Amino acid sequence: MPLSRFPLILGAAGLAIATMLPLQPGPVLAQGADPVAERQAGLKRMGAHGRAIKEALDNTGDLSDVASRAREMESFFRTLPALFPPGSDKGDTKALPVVWSERAGFETGAARTAGFAGRLATAAAAGDASASDSAFRELAGSCGACHRTYRAR
Ligand code: HEC
Incomplete structure (x- = not known):
């Protein structure tokens, strides 16, 4: 099979997997997709999850x-750094140059966020409202911590 057909097949497989998820499928990573648009769409979706989770916990x-939203957040933040490849500092982005020059801190921030989302998912799945509340506070704090350093206002 010619190599050039691989991206097409991978794309179709990705779509098939995405449609099997319990939630609405997020943006599917297409070959040659614009990483800036891709990460902004994904982060917007994370913002919507955050608001819905807050509403659920408060009301x-x-x-x-x-639990299901937090699981999706966990996997998104595990792969977040891959959505900031070298060279994607151009164009309509609020990512600051430190994303690339202080990469270790950026990756640690993403991993911490994924960890809090995972703790929230576990607490929520166990029906533990107070553990869910405290995990959510830490999760929200870790979004803000990264934004203060790595995102332009
Ligand atoms: C490791 C760093 C990091 C973490 C952690 C992080 N963000 Fe962000 N976020 C960014 C950067 C950088 C941008 C700017 C992206 C761009 O414009 O290319 C951004 C942008 C956004 C945007 C704007 C997207 C748009 O429409 O352009 C939203 C919404 C957002 N983040 C939500 C969140 C939420 C909610 C969390 C926590 C659950 C979170 N982020 C955690 C780094 C992070």
């Missing part, structure tokens, strides 16, 4: 919805 108490 509805639907912890199963919290």
Whole structure:
């Protein structure tokens, strides 16, 4: 099979996997996709998850919805650094140059965020509202911590 057909097949497989997820499929990583648009769409989705989780914890108490959203956040933040490849500092982006020049801190921030999202998912799946609350506070704090250093206002 010619090598050039691989991206097409991988794209189709990605789509198939995405449609099997319980939540609406997020943006599918397409070959040659614009990483800036890709990460901004993904982060926007994370913002929506964060708001929905806050609403659930403060008002509805639907912890199963919290668990599934937090799991998706965990996997998104595990792969976040890959959405900031070298050279994607140009164009319509708020990512600051320190994303690339202070990479270790950036990757640690993403990993910490993924870790808090995972703790939140576990707490919510166990039906533990107070552990969910404290994990969510740490999660939200870790978003802000990264933004203060790595994102332009
Ligand atoms: C490791 C660093 C890091 C972490 C952790 C992080 N962000 Fe961000 N975020 C960024 C950067 C950098 C940008 C700017 C991206 C760009 O414009 O290319 C951004 C942009 C955004 C945007 C704007 C997207 C758009 O529409 O352009 C939202 C919303 C957002 N983040 C939400 C979150 C939430 C919610 C969390 C925590 C659950 C979070 N972020 C955690 C680094 C981070």
